[in-house]
Amino acid sequence: MIVKKPVKIYIILITVFILILFFYLNSNQEKKIEVVKENIEDTFYNSNIIKDVKYTSKDADGNEYTITALEGEIDFSDTDILYLTKVKAVINLTNSENVTITSNFGKYNSKNLDTIFSKNVIINYLENKITGEYLDFSLKRNSMIITKNVVYTNLENILKADVVELNIKTKDTKIFMYEDKKKINVKSKD
Numbered sequence: 001m002i003v004k005k006p007v008k009i010y011i012i013l014i015t016v017f018i019l020i021l022f023f024y025l026n027s028n029q030e031k032k033i034e035v036v037k038e039n040i041e042d043t044f045y046n047s048n049i050i051k052d053v054k055y056t057s058k059d060a061d062g063n064e065y066t067i068t069a070l071e072g073e074i075d076f077s078d079t080d081i082l083y084l085t086k087v088k089a090v091i092n093l094t095n096s097e098n099v100t101i102t103s104n105f106g107k108y109n110s111k112n113l114d115t116i117f118s119k120n121v122i123i124n125y126l127e128n129k130i131t132g133e134y135l136d137f138s139l140k141r142n143s144m145i146i147t148k149n150v151v152y153t154n155l156e157n158i159l160k161a162d163v164v165e166l167n168i169k170t171k172d173t174k175i176f177m178y179e180d181k182k183k184i185n186v187k188s189k190d
Contacts, residue, residue, distance in 0.1 A: 048074050053084060057113055059139055063168075064092040067108060067115060080111040087117060089137070096171070100124045101135065101144075114138045121146060129153045130164055142168045160185040 053072040058064050070086035084106035091099040104119035117135040123146065133148035144166045152159040152175065161184045165174040175184055 048076070050074070050082075053082070055108065055110065057139075061169075062094040063139075065113060065139060066090045066092075067106070069106065072108070080109055082108045082110060084108055089115065089117075091168070093168070097126050099168075101137070103135065112138075112140055114140065127155050132164075139168070142170075144168065156189055158187045158189065 050072045051070070053069040054066070056064065056066045067084075067087065067089040069084035069088070072082040072084045075081035075083065085104070087101075087103045087106035089101040089106075091101075093099065101117055101121065101123050103117035103121040106118070107116040109115070115135075115137045117137065119133060121132050121135045123130040123135070123144065130146055130150065130152050132146040132150040134146065136145045136147075137143075146164045146166075147162060150161050150164050152161065152164055159175065161175045162177045162179075162182070163175070165176075166172070177184060
């Protein structure tokens with residue numbers, strides 16, 4: 001019986017030692033896995049940024065659309081979407097003058113060429129200048145819809161409204177307010 005007690009104590013100590021060793025090794029392995037995951041995420045994120053972006057396309061009518069940006073970031077959930085910074089777009093129309101659009105940010109869909117311009121949007125066309133905070137541009141719909149703090153300036157007038165909608169093909173322009181009670185503000189430059 002005297003021999004059994006030391007053996008029991010010895011077995012208990014070995015079991016405790018093995019458990020401590022197991023927990024120690026297992027906790028270090030989890031930390032190593034976490035570090036590897038962090039490095040992988042950093043690598044993917046860094047490879048997602050594109051510098052000096054430029055896309056050019058033509059429609060069936062021969063109109064050419066070129067968009068450039070200081071940098072772009074591909075959307076992980078939809079690789080057709082590119083988020084842009086310091087954006088400039090030029091629309092070379094076959095039967096008219098060029099339209100130039102600039103903005104701080106953009107969201108470009110490479111599949112259908114639709115582009116959302118945001119923050120400090122400026123559209124220049126002939127002697128017309130339209131500024132605002134948001135522009136929804138679509139070649140497929142042949143439209144530009146600019147909203148938020150819209151100011152339309154030409155040689156004769158300064159116009160303030162909520163929305164300016166322009167048809168790219170026909171050059172028809174709709175200018176309106178969201179609320180019926182509010183009126184478009186038009187001032188003559190003279």
